[in-house]
Amino acid sequence: MPSAASRVSAAQGAPAGTPASTGQDSPAAPGPRGLLPLVLTGQFMATLDVSIVNVAARTIQRDLHASGPALQVIVAGYTVVYAVLLISSARLGGRHGYGRLFLTGTALFTAASLACGLAPGAGWLIGFRLVQGTGAALLVPQVMSLIQHSLTGPSRVRALGVYTAVLAAGAVVGQILGGVLVGADLFGSGWRAVFLVNVPVGGVLLAAGRRLLPAVEGTRARRLDLPGLLLLAAALALLVTPLVLGHETGWPAWTWAMLAASAAAFAAFVRFERRLAARGGDPLIEGRVLRSPGLVPAAAAICLVLVTFSGFLFVCALHFQGALRYGPERAGLLFVPLVVAFGLGGLYWRRLPAWLHPALPVAGLLATALGYGGLALLQRGGGQAGVAVETALAVVGLSSGVAYGPLFGLALGRVGAADAADASGLMNTVIQLGQVLGVSVIGTLFLSRVALPAASAASGRALSVATWVVAAVSVLAALCAHLARRSSEARAVLPPRPAA
Known part of the structure; x- marks a missing residue:
């Protein structure tokens, strides 16, 4: 027998078993043709780079004579920056326009990918990977926002289904594609191909995005909660950095100190956001x-x-x-x-x-x-x-x-x-x-x-x-x-x- 949630969803026009949207949704068209493939390709590209470098790590270490700690940062630095900046970038998209932030992030990610593929040394590669993570953090939150704003009803439900498939599959495909590219050694590129593969894809996204992305403007009236952003970024950085590097470094004292500091930073963030909301301000997360x-x-x-x-x-x-x-x-x-x-x-x-x-x-x-x-x-x-x-x-x-x-x-x-x-x-x-x-x-x-x-x-x-x-x-x-x-x-x- 269908559940109560299923009956309510069906009554509201959504497929049975699917949660219905709230009444806060504004009317939207079915969405521009090609929007979903465009934004999901950007999502897939950013997700892919979390894992695609894993299988190339040993080759990078050999070719660039990278130390163990340097190799850890090359692999993990992208994830650290990516995770720390996501919520901040989502709010920036809401303030300045989702399409604009998607294109900005794609351009930064593509340029950084090219720089990573041409990096002459480990230090350069570390810096470019951090920039690449920043570009990914700018574009990724805008994908879901564009789906939410541009699609309604069954179209949105179907889009979220494809979105989730792309999101989780990207990590696994990264392992496969990374192995294939390194093994193929195209034109003698070796490990560099795992970065350079993003460049033509990013170029196509930038060209198509200017025509296909809907004009969903941000809400500039909402103030940017800068203290909240800084507190949350600090808390996430203190949490993610030791988790990424801890198992490789043997969990020294600094990793435990950072984890303890992250708990304190999260508590300070929650207290600040509650006080801001009580004063009628715009907290980072409503x-x-x-x-x-x-x-x-x-x-x-x-x-x-x-x-x-x-x-x-x-x-x-x-x-x-x-x-x-x-x-x-x-x-x-x-x-x-x-x-x-x-x-x-x-x-x-x-x-x-x-x-x-x-x-x-x-x-x-x-x-x-x-x-x-x-x-x-x-x-x-x-x-x-x-x-x-x-x-x-x-x-x-x-x-x-x-x-x-x-x-x-x-x-x-x-x-x-x-x-x-x-x-x-x-x-x-x-x-x-x-x-x-x-x-x-x-x-x-x-x-x-x-x-x-x-x-x-x-x-x-x-x-x-x-x-x-x-x-x-x-x-x-x-x-x-x-x-x-x-x-x-x-x-x-x-x-x-x-x-x-």
């Missing part, structure tokens, strides 16, 4: 965004999904290349079944019977946990990755894809267009934190049990333990998804508040 039905537990579930995804991919890369001695191309291609299955699940879950839609996040995440459990059993002996492993990867991909789209709908389906910028920055920051937590926590767990290079059996046992933890985190994500569904359904059946 309270009504966090009060959107289902948003907080759904965001927690999405964060945990990214913890499992990124952590599992990271330890698999270490095992396959460090213990099984697979080349970057072979190691990357192992994940093709996962990517294809995830894409199919994310794009076609809506074709399932409507009465099943509300149950998909929980059921999909529980099936994902079972898939990870199967992988833990298959890899515990350290054997070669064969058909059974690739089948289990396909199960994980399909079940994750089926769960992820509806879960994103629970988080964002009731956020109005007026709050699109805040919601976009918040969700993208949650996603980046999930990726950082996955690599740091699951990676540390794996590396604490084996020192690479190691025998395949020892590495397999460490991978099995890490994968069992990933399976447990997937179950926790399913619990958060259940809470998000209950919150959304409870809010849907509440009677309207009487007018003041």
Whole structure:
């Protein structure tokens, strides 16, 4: 029997099982032709660069004679800057125009990618990677804001489904594409190709964006909460930096000091924002965004999904290349079944019977946990990755894809267009934190049990333990998804508040 949320959604013209939009949405046209492919290509390009450099790291270290710490910053500096600036950039888009910020970020990202591909030394590459992360942070939050403002009803729901597929698949495709490009060594470019591949794509986006992006102007009347931006940026930087670099440096005292300082900075940020709102100011994140039905537990579930995804991919890369001695191309291609299955699940879950839609996040995440459990059993002996492993990867991909789209709908389906910028920055920051937590926590767990290079059996046992933890985190994500569904359904059946 369809849930109350399904009935309310259907009554409002949305597909059954899909959260309805709030009444805050302003009327919008179906959206310019080509808008969705344009903005999602930009999103995919930025997401890709989180992971595409991983498989090229050893080649970069050899060619540029980079030290261990320098290599860490080359790989992780992009993610640190990207995560720290996301919410700030979302608010800037809301103030100065989403299309304008998307094009500015794309131009900066493309120019920095070209500079990275031509970098003569490790120091130059570090600097250009930080600029590249800044460009990504400028363009990414505008994608969701443009979708929220330009599309309504079923068109928006479908767009969010494709958005979520692109968002999660980018990290996995990065591993595959990075391995293929480094292995192909096109025109002797070696590792440089993982950066230069962005240049023609960015050029096309800039040319097409000037014609296709809608004129969605920002709300300049809202003041920029500069003290809040600085407090949040400091808190995120203090959190993300030790998480990214801690496992490689052996968790020295400075990493723990930064984590403690991040907690204090987050507390100061919350206190400041509450006081600002009480004075009638414009806080960085409006309270009504966090009060959107289902948003907080759904965001927690999405964060945990990214913890499992990124952590599992990271330890698999270490095992396959460090213990099984697979080349970057072979190691990357192992994940093709996962990517294809995830894409199919994310794009076609809506074709399932409507009465099943509300149950998909929980059921999909529980099936994902079972898939990870199967992988833990298959890899515990350290054997070669064969058909059974690739089948289990396909199960994980399909079940994750089926769960992820509806879960994103629970988080964002009731956020109005007026709050699109805040919601976009918040969700993208949650996603980046999930990726950082996955690599740091699951990676540390794996590396604490084996020192690479190691025998395949020892590495397999460490991978099995890490994968069992990933399976447990997937179950926790399913619990958060259940809470998000209950919150959304409870809010849907509440009677309207009487007018003041």
